[in-house]
Amino acid sequence: MPNKGKTYRMKETYKQILMIDDDEDDFFLVNSLLQDVAPGQYHIEWASNYDMAIEAIEKKQHELYLVDYRLGKHTGLDILRHFKEIDYEAPVIMLTGKGDYAIDNEAMMAGASDYLVKGEITGPELERAIRYGIMEFAHLRAIAENRKKYFGIFEKSHDLIILADCDKNIIDANPIAVRKLSYSHDQLLSMNLKDLFLHEVQALRFLLEICEDDAIVQKEYAFRNQAGQKIDVLVNASKLDEQLGTFLCVAEDITDKKREEQEKRQQEKFVISGRIARVIAHEVRNPLTNILLAVGQFRTEDVLKEAEDSQVYLDIIERNCTRINMLVTELLQSTRMMELHLQEVPVSTLVQKALALADDRLQLAGVRLVTEFAADGVAVHADEEKMNIALLNIFINAVEAMTPGYGVLTVKTEEDKGKINILITDNGMGIPEENKARLFDPFFTSKTKGTGLGLTSTQNIIINHRGSIDVESTVGVGTQFTITLPKA
Structure with a gap:
C-alpha cells in the first residue's frame, strides 16, 4: 500500500481530477469505481491532507475537485474558502457522511457544485456527477465570459x-x-x-x-x-x-459633429455671400454714379427752371440712388472679412455691456430680464465694439418678437468643452420652420421695416471671431439663439 502523505497519479487521461481525502481507502475506492465505469476518460490524483490540497489547488491544473468534508482539523468548507481567497473558480463536489443534510446545504451555499454521500456512491452516479459538474461549469464559464464581454461593451x-x-x-x-x-x-x-x-x-x-x-x-x-x-x-x-x-x-x-458641419456651412455661405456682394457693388455702383452725375448736371441747366415739377423728380431720383448706394455699402460691410481689435474680455462683462445698450428698449416694452452668467474668470478674445453690435441685434429682435408687457428675455453664459456659449432665449412668437434656413440671408426679413441685414451682420461678426451661431425656435413658444465662441 502506498504511504500516506503522497500524491498518487494514474495514467494520463483527458479529464484532470483532484481528490482531497485523508482516507487512502476512500481514494482507491472512488478511483476504482470511476475507472470501471469510464475507463481511460479521467485522470484522478490524490491529496491526503489540507496542506497538500492547498498546494495542488494553487497550481490550478485540475478540472474538478472531489473534497471530503472532514479533513482533520480542517473541513471541506475551508477548502471552498481558499478557492475564493485566491479568486479561483472550479467545480467542487463535496463528499459528506450519511445524514449530514445541514452540512450538504452549507457546502452548496459555500460554492460547491454538488455533493455525494459516502457509502452510497455508485460508479454510474459518481461518473454522472463528475461529468455534469465539468459540463455545467464549462457552460457557466462561457456564459460568464460572454456576459463580461457584453457588459464591457455596455459599460465602455x-x-x-x-x-x-x-x-x-x-x-x-x-x-x-x-x-x-x-x-x-x-x-x-x-x-x-x-x-x-x-x-x-x-x-x-x-x-x-x-x-x-x-x-x-x-x-x-x-x-x-x-x-x-x-x-x-x-x-x-x-x-x-x-x-x-x-x-x-x-x-x-452627433452634437459636435453637427455643430462643426454647421460652422462649415456658415463659413461657405459667408464666403459666397461676400463674393456676390462684391459683384453687385461693382455692377450697381458704377451706373449709380453716372446717374447721380447726370442729375447734378441737370440741376445746373436753365431748361429745368421752366418746368415746375422737374426739381421734385430730380430729388426723387437722387434720394433713391443714395438709398441704393447705402444698401450696397451695408451689404458689403455685412459680408466682408473685418479687422478686429481683440482683447481678453470676461464673457459676463461682454454680455452686460450689450444689455446696457438695450436697456431702454427692454424697459419700454416691459420685458423682464433673467440672467445667469458663468464664473468671472471665464473669458473670450473679442472686439467689444463689434460684439456689442452682434448681441444688440439679437436683443432687439427678441424684444420686437415678444408681446409688450409679457416678454421674458433670458440670457445665460456657460463653459462647455473649451468653448463659451451665450444663450439668448425669448418667449416671443417664434420663427416658422421655413424661415429658419434663410434667417441669416442678406435682405431677408419678416418685418415691415428694416433692411434684413442685421442678422447677416451679426453672423459675420461671430464668424470673424471664429465662432458660430445657431437658432432653435418653436412657433408660439419662443426662440433661442446660441452663440459659441472659443474660450480665451
Missing part, C-alpha cells in the same frame, strides 16, 4: 445605450448615457423613452415606428439632458426580446 461604449421594457420604461442605461443626459442612474430608471426627446412630435414618431417596424436604423433625433439642453443623436433601435417586449436603443451623440 462611447454611445448612449438604453434598455426599455414593453411599456418603453427605461430598465437600464450605460455610464455614458448617465453622463451625457446628466441624470443619475436611478433617475433614468424612473423615466420613459419618450422623456428623452426634446420634441414631443419626434418622441411619438419614434415610439410609433419602433412598434410598427421592430427596428429603427440610423435616424436622427434631438434628445435633451436634465438641464433641457439639446443633444443631437443618431439612433439605432430594435426589439431585443419579442416575447418580453424589451427594446435596445443605441444613440450616437
Whole structure:
C-alpha cells in the first residue's frame, strides 16, 4: 500500500481530477469505481491532507475537485474558502457522511457544485456527477465570459445605450448615457423613452415606428439632458426580446459633429455671400454714379427752371440712388472679412455691456430680464465694439418678437468643452420652420421695416471671431439663439 502523505497519479487521461481525502481507502475506492465505469476518460490524483490540497489547488491544473468534508482539523468548507481567497473558480463536489443534510446545504451555499454521500456512491452516479459538474461549469464559464464581454461593451461604449421594457420604461442605461443626459442612474430608471426627446412630435414618431417596424436604423433625433439642453443623436433601435417586449436603443451623440458641419456651412455661405456682394457693388455702383452725375448736371441747366415739377423728380431720383448706394455699402460691410481689435474680455462683462445698450428698449416694452452668467474668470478674445453690435441685434429682435408687457428675455453664459456659449432665449412668437434656413440671408426679413441685414451682420461678426451661431425656435413658444465662441 502506498504511504500516506503522497500524491498518487494514474495514467494520463483527458479529464484532470483532484481528490482531497485523508482516507487512502476512500481514494482507491472512488478511483476504482470511476475507472470501471469510464475507463481511460479521467485522470484522478490524490491529496491526503489540507496542506497538500492547498498546494495542488494553487497550481490550478485540475478540472474538478472531489473534497471530503472532514479533513482533520480542517473541513471541506475551508477548502471552498481558499478557492475564493485566491479568486479561483472550479467545480467542487463535496463528499459528506450519511445524514449530514445541514452540512450538504452549507457546502452548496459555500460554492460547491454538488455533493455525494459516502457509502452510497455508485460508479454510474459518481461518473454522472463528475461529468455534469465539468459540463455545467464549462457552460457557466462561457456564459460568464460572454456576459463580461457584453457588459464591457455596455459599460465602455462611447454611445448612449438604453434598455426599455414593453411599456418603453427605461430598465437600464450605460455610464455614458448617465453622463451625457446628466441624470443619475436611478433617475433614468424612473423615466420613459419618450422623456428623452426634446420634441414631443419626434418622441411619438419614434415610439410609433419602433412598434410598427421592430427596428429603427440610423435616424436622427434631438434628445435633451436634465438641464433641457439639446443633444443631437443618431439612433439605432430594435426589439431585443419579442416575447418580453424589451427594446435596445443605441444613440450616437452627433452634437459636435453637427455643430462643426454647421460652422462649415456658415463659413461657405459667408464666403459666397461676400463674393456676390462684391459683384453687385461693382455692377450697381458704377451706373449709380453716372446717374447721380447726370442729375447734378441737370440741376445746373436753365431748361429745368421752366418746368415746375422737374426739381421734385430730380430729388426723387437722387434720394433713391443714395438709398441704393447705402444698401450696397451695408451689404458689403455685412459680408466682408473685418479687422478686429481683440482683447481678453470676461464673457459676463461682454454680455452686460450689450444689455446696457438695450436697456431702454427692454424697459419700454416691459420685458423682464433673467440672467445667469458663468464664473468671472471665464473669458473670450473679442472686439467689444463689434460684439456689442452682434448681441444688440439679437436683443432687439427678441424684444420686437415678444408681446409688450409679457416678454421674458433670458440670457445665460456657460463653459462647455473649451468653448463659451451665450444663450439668448425669448418667449416671443417664434420663427416658422421655413424661415429658419434663410434667417441669416442678406435682405431677408419678416418685418415691415428694416433692411434684413442685421442678422447677416451679426453672423459675420461671430464668424470673424471664429465662432458660430445657431437658432432653435418653436412657433408660439419662443426662440433661442446660441452663440459659441472659443474660450480665451
